[in-house]
Amino acid sequence: MSEKNREGKRTARERLAVEREKQKAADKRRRALIVGATVAAVLGLAAVIGVVAANAGKDDSEATGPVVAPSGAQGKDGLAIAVGKDSAKSTLTVWEDFRCPACKAFEQAYRPVIHELTEAGQLKVEYHLVRLIDGNMGGAGSGASANAAACAQDAGKFAAYHDVLFDNQPAEADDAYADSDRLIELAGKVDGLDTPAFRTCVEDGTHDGWVEKSNEAFQKGGYSGTPTVLLGDKNIYQDQTMTPAKLKQMVQEAAKG
Structure with missing residues (x-):
């Protein structure tokens, strides 16, 4: 090639x-x-x-659905359930959780005086219901019982049912109040409360959205925990010198003045 x-x-x-x-x-x-x-x-x-x-x-x-306030709800955004006369000179604002042991202890210590003062027209109590324990311990009992209490308010039976819930409070870790049947069973302890309307309200969670809104208001308020108890602007629960007798004296003096 x-x-x-x-x-x-x-x-x-x-x-x-x-x-x-x-x-x-x-x-x-x-x-x-x-x-x-x-x-x-x-x-x-x-x-x-x-x-x-x-x-x-x-x-x-x-x-949680729409915000449906219970009958007669008062205060800012309609988030308070009031017990007592509007004409009372003193207002006690109470933030409570029906699963909260400290709330039960407060109720047991102060309930007799609070009842006495509200019945005498000297004190008005504005109850705000929250679900703090549900968030801390898990479960749904705080929210469910708060909804049930709001249902009792619709029936004009809030105060009595409120006391029944605290008297029968389960252990903090026991989410028994998440059971609608238990909440309805306890309604049987309040004359005239266990009705078809109440049962439907409890089972449907009619006021769940309202409870959630109340809980959000508690969080935004910067409160340290439940119960938070304010007499006017004074947090009496944080006052180590406060007693039921002292609270009674303060309210009665305000009523005179």
Whole structure:
């Protein structure tokens, strides 16, 4: 073979090698584009899933339903259930949780004096119901019992049912008040409360949204815990010198003045 022919074949091989390298490079770029498009699609799908999940979370947080205040609710945003006469010179604001042991202790110590003063028209009590223990211990008993108490307010039986719930309070870790049957059973201790309307209200959670709104107000208020008991603007529960006798004296003096 002549030198000229050998040179021609060598040049052809070199051109072929160059074309092969170009093809490899093109294939590599194409694969990169495919991978990039796939990643983008996956990321896009993840973003959509994230939005759906976020929206699902929002729906869960709003699962308590509409805010339906109990009959006669008073105070800011209608979040207080009042006991006593509006004309009373003193107002006691009480934030309570029916699962809270400290709330039960307060009720046992101060209830006789509070009843005496409200019946005498000297004290008005505004009860705000919260579900603090549900958040701390888990469960739903705080919210369910608060809803049931609001249902009792609809029937004009709040004060009596309020006392029954604290008198029969389960152990803090026992979520017995999450059971509608138990709440309805306790209504039997209050004359005229266990009616079809009350049962429906309890079972349907009619006032769950209202309880949630009350609980949010408690959190925004910056209170340290339950019970929080205010006489006017003074937190008497934090006053180590406060006693039922002292509270009675303060209220009676205000009534005279």
